[in-house]
Amino acid sequence: MSTVTMHANERTWRGSAVLRSAPWVAGAWSLAFGALTGLALIGRTPDPWVPEAASALGGLSGGQMSALIASAALVTLVAGAFAVRSRGAPERGDRPGAHRWLGWLLIGVGLVVALVISDVRALSFLGYLPQTLMALIDVGPAAGHINWELVLGSGKALAHVVGGLAIVGSGIRVLQRSEQHGRLDWSRWARWGRPAVTVAIIIPMFYAVTRMAWAIDVPFGIRPEMLDELGEGRWAGLGLALSAVAGCVLTWGLVARWGEVFWRWVPGIGGRSVPVAMALVPGFLVAAAVTSAGLSFWRMAVADDLWTVPGTNADWAAWAPEMLWPLWGVALSVACLAYLGRRTAQVR
Numbered sequence: 001m002s003t004v005t006m007h008a009n010e011r012t013w014r015g016s017a018v019l020r021s022a023p024w025v026a027g028a029w030s031l032a033f034g035a036l037t038g039l040a041l042i043g044r045t046p047d048p049w050v051p052e053a054a055s056a057l058g059g060l061s062g063g064q065m066s067a068l069i070a071s072a073a074l075v076t077l078v079a080g081a082f083a084v085r086s087r088g089a090p091e092r093g094d095r096p097g098a099h100r101w102l103g104w105l106l107i108g109v110g111l112v113v114a115l116v117i118s119d120v121r122a123l124s125f126l127g128y129l130p131q132t133l134m135a136l137i138d139v140g141p142a143a144g145h146i147n148w149e150l151v152l153g154s155g156k157a158l159a160h161v162v163g164g165l166a167i168v169g170s171g172i173r174v175l176q177r178s179e180q181h182g183r184l185d186w187s188r189w190a191r192w193g194r195p196a197v198t199v200a201i202i203i204p205m206f207y208a209v210t211r212m213a214w215a216i217d218v219p220f221g222i223r224p225e226m227l228d229e230l231g232e233g234r235w236a237g238l239g240l241a242l243s244a245v246a247g248c249v250l251t252w253g254l255v256a257r258w259g260e261v262f263w264r265w266v267p268g269i270g271g272r273s274v275p276v277a278m279a280l281v282p283g284f285l286v287a288a289a290v291t292s293a294g295l296s297f298w299r300m301a302v303a304d305d306l307w308t309v310p311g312t313n314a315d316w317a318a319w320a321p322e323m324l325w326p327l328w329g330v331a332l333s334v335a336c337l338a339y340l341g342r343r344t345a346q347v348r
Contacts (some may be wrong), residue, residue: 018277022169026076026110029163034073037066049156053305055119056295069117072109076167079105083174099178106171114164120293122161125154126286127240161288186341193338197255199331204244207321211241221317226310247286251332254279254339276343280336287332294325 036048040063047062049069057065083102132151135143176184213220215238219227230237253259259279264270297319300306309319 016275016277018281019169019173022166022173023080025166026106026163026170027080029113029159029166030073030076030080033069033160033163034077037070037073040066041070049117049160051119052121054121054296054300056116056292056299057119058296058299058303058305065117069113072113072117075109076106076170079109080170083170097178099174103171103173103175103178106174107168108171110164110167110169110171112164113167114161114288115292115295118157118160118164118289118292120296121154121157123289123293125151125158126289127243128154128236130243131236131239157292158289161285161292165284165288186337187345188341189334189337190341190345191338192334193255193342196331196335196338197251200251200328200335201248203321203324203328203331204248206324208241208244208248210317210321211237214238215241221320222315223312226312226315226318230310250282251335254283254335259339260343276340279339283332283336283339287329287336289329290325290332291329294322294327294329297322297325 033048036045039045040047047066049065050062051057051060051065057068060068079102083099083106132146135146138144172184210220211234214222214227214230214234217227227234260274262269262272262274297306300309301319301323306313306319
């Protein structure tokens with residue numbers, strides 16, 4: 001890849017609509033959930049987000065969760081206001097340390113929102129989205145059985161993931177100002193691309209194999225009695241397995257040539273460079289969702305709440321693959337950072 005192309009990729013990422021919109025999305029999340037939780041704390045409305053047993057913070061009450069969300073929203077708004085006020089400060093001689101502090105503060109708050117305040121319901125929304133869309137036209141196992149209350153709850157969990165990632169993106173924008181040329185060096189991550197992609201493919205494929213086996217009446221990792229109890233639920237599991245396989249193919253694209261340049265036979269865009277954000281946005285979104293879901297399962301294991309998962313402890317395939325999800329999320333995040341490092345690296 002030429003120096004011109006690499007610099008173009010870097011400018012594309014630094015000036016992408018995704019990074020530019022991150023502070024606006026973060027602000028929208030902070031204002032919306034800050035207002036909702038504020039009203040809940042003074043007793044005007046119900047708590048907008050109540051943790052379940054399958055949540056990393058499942059031990060908190062609705063009121064405690066509202067207080068946590070309100071605090072995160074307030075910190076985000078205050079830190080964002082300081083960041084806007086100090087825009088261009090390095091050129092005026094101010095120390096860049098303030099930008100680093102604000103940037104890392106926003107990144108920390110964003111990770112708490114995306115990974116801890118959200119929970120397994122965010123991944124459920126993404127995993128069941130194809131089946132939900134099919135059900136809207138009366139196709140598939142969920143046809144006529146859409147639980148809109150469940151969809152709304154899962155949607156709010158996904159909103160926390162999106163809001164949290166937007167806060168992280170805002171922090172990255174602030175960190176960029178602390179650098180001499182206004183950019184961060186991501187190239188150090190490039191060498192970890194293939195190992196990270198390997199891990200990020202093996203774990204979801206392990207999950208997919210178990211659900212595919214159940215769909216063809218093979219009680220892999222579970223008792224035959226549990227397979228009978230699942231009934232038609234096996235087809236929902238098959239849908240999740242197929243989604244996982246599709247995700248593995250896209251993950252492979254993070255180290256494949258077609259992940260950087262569109263195939264030439266693609267009408268209109270064949271041979272052109274794949275926008276960096278087109279790979280990173282879904283990658284980081286899934287990484288955050290699976291990490292949050294995995295933390296939820298670990299919380300259940302520590303609190304001895306795995307009984308809420310269908311089956312018994314002997315049915316290890318019902319819960320063991322999920323225990324690996326935090327590792328999957330970390331590996332996918334590293335793979336995305338490696339992709340970013342490779343696409344934005346400069347020829348020395």
